Amino acid sequence: MVSGNVFDITARRPLEAVAVLSSSGRGTITDSLGHYSLIVKSTDSIWFAMLGKTTMKYAIDTIKNLGEFNISILLRAADLPEVKVRNSNYKLDSLQNRQDYAKYFNFKKPSLQLSTNKNYNPGGVTVGLDLNEIINMFRFKYNKRMLSLQQRLIQQEQDKYIDHRFSKLFVRKITHLTSPELDTFMVYYRPTYEFLQVVNDLELGYFIEKCFENYKIKKHNKENLKRNDNE
DSSP states (O other), rough: OOEEEEEESSSSSSSSSOOEETTSEEEEEOTTEEEEEEOOOOEEEEEEEEETEOOEEEEGGOOOOGGGGEEEEEEEEEEOOOOOOOOHHHHHHHHHHHHHHHHHHTTTOOOBBBBBTTTTOGGGGGTOOHHHHHHHHTTTTHHHHHHHHHHHHHHHHHHHHHEEEEEEEEHHHHHOOTTTHHOOOOHEEEEEEEHHHHOOOHHHHHHHHHOOOOOHHHHHHHHHHHHHHHH
């Protein structure tokens, strides 16, 4: 496992959504804190890519501290994408994210299919088949890397959806908990993405109420057990 953080050239500002790639075909992207972690082979090399530009390759067996391999990337203002200021809106942010990373979200594993070119007729057993798709089927490392990054982006999108629905503000209004108890409750009773897809806000509030009742029972039992131990 190699992990670390990616920063800008000042080594202070973390960079999100930087692609971390390995020569064995595995890949991931940095989170909002610039952090990444990736399982690699000892013979692998890794490199970082952002805005179509890549860093040099780093051989795994030359990295002294695999648990803290931090790097800084030089970004010039001219290289940065256009910035649009808008109100905080989860749906708009999600749509924008899908648009920004459409290449990864829309990626599909190549498969045999007929060519859409009416004039394409190479002859033989491949008549009508799209040769570009056949060639792409054998780009194993590229396909594996693209699927891995796609899955990571989808997971991040789902995590943000959970954070949007199961927010601290919403939970605090129902439970009246404050940190650090609130933080513990948020982690322990965090719902799944699939569950939130089928419940409305009223049903989610009911779910939080039931979880809070369970939380108070467990807390009470724990306090009694501790009191009995002391006696």
